[in-house]
Amino acid sequence: xxxxxxxxxxxxxxxxxxxxxxxxxxxxxxxxxxxxxxxxxxxxxxxxxxxxxxxxxxxxxxxxxxxxxxxxxxxxxxxxxxxxxxxxxxxxxxxxxxxxxxxxxxxxxxxxxxxxxxxxxxxxxxxxxxxxxxxxxxxxxxxxxxxxxxxxxxxxxxxxxxxxxxxxxxxxxxxxxxxxxxxxxxxxxxxxxxxxxxxxxxxxxxxxxxxxxxxxxxxxxxxxxxxxxxxxxxxxxxxxxxxxxxxxxxxxxxxxxxxxxxxxxxxxxxxxxxxxxxxxxxxxxx
Amino acid sequence: xxxxxxxxxxxxxxxxxxxxxxxxxxxxxxxxxxxxxxxxxxxxxxxxxxxxxxxxxxxxxxxxxxxxxxxxxxxxxxxxxxxxxxxxxxxxxxxxxxxxxxxxxxxxxxxxxxxxxxxxxxxxxxxxxxxxxxxxxxxxxxxxxxxxxxxxxxxxxxxxxxxxxxxxxxxxxxxxxxxxxxxxxxxxxxxxxxxxxxxxxxxxxxxxxxxxxxxxxxxxxxxxxxxxxxxxxxxxxxxxxxxxxxxxxxxxxxxxxxxxxxxxxxxxxxxxxxxxxxxxxxxxxxxxxxxxxxxxxxxxxxxxxxxxxxxxxxxxxxxxxxxxxxxxxxxxxxxxxxxxx
Numbered sequence: 001x002x003x004x005x006x007x008x009x010x011x012x013x014x015x016x017x018x019x020x021x022x023x024x025x026x027x028x029x030x031x032x033x034x035x036x037x038x039x040x041x042x043x044x045x046x047x048x049x050x051x052x053x054x055x056x057x058x059x060x061x062x063x064x065x066x067x068x069x070x071x072x073x074x075x076x077x078x079x080x081x082x083x084x085x086x087x088x089x090x091x092x093x094x095x096x097x098x099x100x101x102x103x104x105x106x107x108x109x110x111x112x113x114x115x116x117x118x119x120x121x122x123x124x125x126x127x128x129x130x131x132x133x134x135x136x137x138x139x140x141x142x143x144x145x146x147x148x149x150x151x152x153x154x155x156x157x158x159x160x161x162x163x164x165x166x167x168x169x170x171x172x173x174x175x176x177x178x179x180x181x182x183x184x185x186x187x188x189x190x191x192x193x194x195x196x197x198x199x200x201x202x203x204x205x206x207x208x209x210x211x212x213x214x215x216x217x218x219x220x221x222x223x224x225x226x227x228x229x230x231x232x233x234x235x236x237x238x239x240x241x242x243x244x245x246x247x248x249x250x251x252x253x254x255x256x257x258x259x260x261x262x263x264x265x266x267x268x269x270x271x272x273x274x275x276x277x278x279x280x281x282x283x284x285x286x
Numbered sequence: 287x288x289x290x291x292x293x294x295x296x297x298x299x300x301x302x303x304x305x306x307x308x309x310x311x312x313x314x315x316x317x318x319x320x321x322x323x324x325x326x327x328x329x330x331x332x333x334x335x336x337x338x339x340x341x342x343x344x345x346x347x348x349x350x351x352x353x354x355x356x357x358x359x360x361x362x363x364x365x366x367x368x369x370x371x372x373x374x375x376x377x378x379x380x381x382x383x384x385x386x387x388x389x390x391x392x393x394x395x396x397x398x399x400x401x402x403x404x405x406x407x408x409x410x411x412x413x414x415x416x417x418x419x420x421x422x423x424x425x426x427x428x429x430x431x432x433x434x435x436x437x438x439x440x441x442x443x444x445x446x447x448x449x450x451x452x453x454x455x456x457x458x459x460x461x462x463x464x465x466x467x468x469x470x471x472x473x474x475x476x477x478x479x480x481x482x483x484x485x486x487x488x489x490x491x492x493x494x495x496x497x498x499x500x501x502x503x504x505x506x507x508x509x510x511x512x513x514x515x516x517x518x519x520x521x522x523x524x525x526x527x528x529x530x531x532x533x534x535x536x537x538x539x540x541x542x543x544x545x546x547x548x549x550x551x552x553x554x555x556x557x558x559x560x561x562x563x564x565x566x567x568x569x570x571x572x573x574x575x576x577x578x579x580x581x582x583x584x585x586x587x588x589x590x591x592x593x594x595x596x597x598x599x600x601x602x603x604x605x606x607x608x609x610x611x612x613x614x615x616x617x618x619x620x621x622x623x624x625x626x627x
Contacts, residue, residue: 026413032412032413032416080596080600083600084599087599089359089412089413089416090353090359090412091599093359093361093416093551094551094552094555094595094598094599095595095596095599095600097548097551097592097595098591098592098593098594098595098596098599099592099596100592101548101588101589101591101592101595102588102589102592102593102596103592104588104592105585105586105587105588105589105592106589108585108586109585109586109589217544221420221421221424224417224420228413228414228417262425262428262429262432265421265424265425265428266421266425268417268421269406269418269421269422269425272406272409272410272414272417272418272421273406273409273418
């Protein structure tokens with residue numbers, strides 16, 4: 001029972017890391033980026049290649065996944081995404097779906113359609129007993145990293161100069177520009193950071209979620225559920241939502257496997273109908 | 287002769303003429319339908335592909351009604367397509383073998399689902415709409431997957447038998463009847479949609495798409511109008527799905543897949559949304575492209591589909607018809623006549 005709970009929390013934490021980058025681009029920058037999962041896949045596959053072909057340590061893959069995905073995000077933002085901020089949501093959706101299709105086929109072409117497996121370093125294998133509950137070391141590791149990350153993110157957004165500049169740029173890009181804030185640079189940086197988080201989620205999730213070429217499509221709905229249930233106004237919303245989702249999904253698959261993902265979709269639709277701004281979100285003041 | 291000319295080109299300087307102009311059938315449109323019928327004899331070996339094109343065009347047409355005319359974005363339009371396909375397949379399997387009756391019932395059931403879900407979809411922002419439509423489609427797919435005793439699950443629904451169309455035309459293995467049947471249905475529904483979008487109701491829809499707040503201020507009951515078009519579009523999509531089920535006599539989970547909804551979006555933007563012909567032109571272009579790509583790279587054709595999507599968005603709006611319109615205006619300007627319209 002408690003093992004399921006801890007597994008669910010770890011699963012939810014990975015979902016949070018994957019989704020909070022999206023929460024930044026979607027919630028703050030108002031850009032519907034369905035290709036977010038593709039950046040996560042980039043991080044995951046990078047880990048697979050580095051570990052299985054070049055024998056790089058898993059601990060090195062974690063920052064590498066973040067940096068490479070962030071670089072990829074920055075590159076795409078500068079060349080393509082930046083042109084789409086002003087376009088309609090439909091255009092953004094079409095564009096990002098196009099990117100997803102390309103990423104899925106490209107990975108399929110280079111890596112094959114099979115599921116990729118990684119072997120965790122021995123120090124992360126095995127189980128420990130915390131407060132009488134047996135938890136996988138890796139699960140504990142993931143939970144710890146994600147918690148640190150969540151707190152750091154919240155601090156960056158609310159306490160630093162960059163955070164306030166970002167919020168200003170999002171609230172009113174024109175006025176922010178007038179005040180001497182380099183809006184496009186901030187957007188590029190934010191987008192890269194969000195993509196980097198996705199890549200990090202991909203690295204951490206490679207073992208828990210599994211990596212195959214359909215990853216971006218398969219988990220797109222999960223990200224959207226986290227965002228829609230958690231709301232995009234805060235970071236704690238998505239955090240709580242992803243933990244709930246993780247527990248519900250793991251427990252659901254364990255106890256009532258016949259129902260499957262049905263519950264999650266239903267929850268999403270119901271929440272969207274009852275509280276369009278999310279369970280934990282505040283209604284928009286604007 | 288001059289009477290014919292005034293029919294095709296009403297005087298656009300008057301308000302009534304300007305409103306009538308798009309409602310008039312252009313010679314090119316009539317030619318297109320004649321050509322589509324003549325393909326029955328000109329390209330008898332391609333009727334299977336032509337049948338698929340007709341079905342896809344009808345599906346894209348239904349999306350055009352809500353997306354192009356009413357501005358409702360949907361990532362789950364495949365839900366109605368799949369529902370129609372399953373209803374038609376189940377009817378064919380369990381006793382009702384008349385295709386036309388099956389078609390009407392499937393369209394009705396899909397329209398009913400459209401009516402019920404329209405109240406969910408019409409709330410909230412674009413993002414909420416996207417997620418709710420996607421969610422509805424996913425729920426439907428899960429249901430079809432779980433109730434495999436009824437739907438056949440992942441193995442698909444087999445044993446669908448169809449009687450002759452109108453009691454006269456048996457379905458043959460070459461797909462000739464199928465093409466004639468689908469083309470006839472497409473033409474009838476296209477005609478109805480054409481009347482619909484050029485009616486005052488269609489103009490109201492465009493007003494709502496342009497600015498729903500202002501349309502509301504003018505006294506237009508916006509939600510009610512949107513509910514109606516969403517229901518109609520769902521029925522259209524259901525009929526398209528039913529056509530697929532009846533002409534292939536097989537239904538699989540594939541009809542509810544996410545890629546159906548994504549593909550039909552691509553078809554529409556490829557052809558040009560907001561114009562009924564965009565759906566037809568897009569369906570032709572998409573199927574030809576798909577055939578071509580699937581022949582070169584059977585496994586990776588999706589990459590090129592994605593690339594086309596990205597390019598369409600980056601290169602501007604209007605799809606093929608947009609380019610056609612721009613080219614025609616440019617040519618007309620160069621010839622010194624001013625724009626055609």
